[in-house]
Amino acid sequence: MAEAVRRDLGRLAPASRVVFACVGTDRSTGDALGPLVGERLRSLGCPVEDVLGTLADPLHALNLERRVNALLDAAPEARVIAVDAALGREADVGTLNVRGGGIRPGLGVGKELDEVGHIAVTATVNVSGTDMDAQVLQSTRLFLVQRLAQSIGLGLWLATNPDLGGAGSRAA
Secondary structure (H helix, E strand, O other): OHHHHHHHHHOOOOOOOEEEEEEOOOOOOHHHHHHHHHHHHHHHOOOHHHEEOOOOOOEOOOOHHHHHHHHHHHOOOOEEEEEEEEEEOHHHOOOEEEEEOOEOOOHHHOOOOOOEOOEEEEEEEEEOOOOOHHHHHHOOOHHHHHHHHHHHHHHHHHHHOHHHOOOOOOOO
C-alpha cells in the first residue's frame, strides 16, 4: 500500500505538506475506519494539524466541507490523502484500494457530498447491494475495521515519512 501511495503522490505537483482526511464516525462500526486510521497516524507521530478525523474529533457529513475547506484555505498547496470505508462485493471484504483522485464520502449509503482529496484510500469493510447498507455498516465486525485501520495508518505513515528509510516524503 505504501508504494501505491508514494506512486500517486509522485504523480501530483510537488507539495510542501501532505494531510490526511480520515472520513467517518465512531457511531457506526464500519464507518469508524477513517477515525481509527486518524488515531493510528496520530499515535505514530503525525502532527495533529495534518490529521482531520480521529475518534475524538471525527470528520463526517456534518462537518466535512467546513473542515476540509478551512484546511485548504490555510494551506492551498497541501496534498490531501482521503481515507474512507467502503461497501462492496463479498469477495472484496477486507481489501484495500489506493487510487489517484478523491473520494465521494457517503456515496455507498445514499449521501451526496463533495469529493475530497487528491488520493483516495478505501477499505471494503462489508457487503453492499441492499437497501439496508447503513445497517450493514453498523453491524460490521470491529475486529476487521481495526485491523484494516492499523494497516492503512502504518502504510500511510511509511509512504509519507522519509525518516523511516522509505522513498516517500511528507513533502511530496
